[in-house]
Structure formats: C-alpha cells, structure tokens
Amino acid sequence: MLEENISEKSAFVRLVLGIGLTACGISHLVKENGSRMLGTLSVAAGAMKIAEGLFFYCPTKALFSNNVKDAVSSSIQDFMDADSLMTAFNSKYNSGNQNQSQSSQAQSASGNEGAELLQTAANVAEKVASTTPAGTEANQAAKAVKAVAHSQKRSK
Structure with a gap:
C-alpha cells in the first residue's frame, strides 16, 4: 500500500x-x-x-524527498567521519599541554587541520544547501554554516 x-x-x-x-x-x-x-x-x-x-x-514528492535524504546522508558520510573530526579537535584543543616549541608546531598542524575542518564544514553545508528546498530551515542553516566557514577561512 x-x-x-x-x-x-x-x-x-x-x-x-x-x-x-x-x-x-x-x-x-x-x-x-x-x-x-x-x-x-x-x-x-x-x-x-x-x-x-x-x-x-504524490509520486513526484516521494521521488524528490528520497533523493534529498540519500544525498544528505551520503554527503555527511563522505565528508564527516568521526575519526577525522576527533583528530582535528584533539590537535586544536590539546596542544596547550606541550612546551613552547612543541606548541608552535602543534599550532601550525592544528591550523592546517582547522582549515581542513572549515573546508569540510563548507563542503557539507554547500551539499546540503544544494539538495534541500530553498527557504527551509535546513537550507538556511546550511547557508549560515557555509558563510561562517568562509569568513573564518578569510580571517586566518
């Protein structure tokens, strides 16, 4: 049925x-x-x-809603796996416990990983924004995340 x-x-x-x-x-x-x-x-x-x-x-609505769900779930799985997020988080926030020379090296590494994390967030936000209907909360949130990620990249 x-x-x-x-x-x-x-x-x-x-x-x-x-x-x-x-x-x-x-x-x-x-x-x-x-x-x-x-x-x-x-x-x-x-x-x-x-x-x-x-x-x-409505078969058209069913087709588009399934495609959007598949696109969002696959894009999130492609761009955000837990291991890479935890590595980026740990390298950014656990570098304060090291001495000064190690801290500067960790900061440059965390800066690179932070940039990668921002790029990942921007990529996910772009994918979600392009696959969700305009005007929906998910679309607006994705555009906001994308804007914040791009502004953070420019400020660094």
Whole structure:
C-alpha cells in the first residue's frame, strides 16, 4: 500500500484542481477548433492530480524527498567521519599541554587541520544547501554554516 505523503489540505486542493483541469481538457477536446494535444494533456494531468488527491500520495514528492535524504546522508558520510573530526579537535584543543616549541608546531598542524575542518564544514553545508528546498530551515542553516566557514577561512 502507498504511504501517504501529502496532507488532507493539499489532497483537497489537488482534487479540486484536477477536476478543473480535466474539465478544461474535455472542453478543448469537444470544441471543433480546439487543440487536441492540449486537451489530451490537460485531461491526463487532471486525472493524475485527481488520483493524488484521492490517495494522498504524490509520486513526484516521494521521488524528490528520497533523493534529498540519500544525498544528505551520503554527503555527511563522505565528508564527516568521526575519526577525522576527533583528530582535528584533539590537535586544536590539546596542544596547550606541550612546551613552547612543541606548541608552535602543534599550532601550525592544528591550523592546517582547522582549515581542513572549515573546508569540510563548507563542503557539507554547500551539499546540503544544494539538495534541500530553498527557504527551509535546513537550507538556511546550511547557508549560515557555509558563510561562517568562509569568513573564518578569510580571517586566518
């Protein structure tokens, strides 16, 4: 059975618009000088919208939501594994316990790893921003992370 992926409100709107679109398509088909292709496409699109409204299921929405979930999960797995994050964190924040010469060497290494961490954050944010719909909280958060990462890179 199909899992519902649209709300009752959306289903009602799709049902009403589908009926209207089907009616317009039929009127094009009935007219003698009407466009047969436009009428046929309108009836087909209207029938699809009616079915979406009746079954509370939109195949296009299901396709895009699955692709977005897959893209986000794979990009996070590709760019952020726990070992590299912990190595970068430890090298940045545990360098204070060493003597001065070791501290300067650790700072240059942590600076490189910090830059790598910022680049990783920017890459993940860019991937999330490009795969999520504009205006959503995830999209806005990804853009904010990307902006912060780029400003941190410029200030160093």
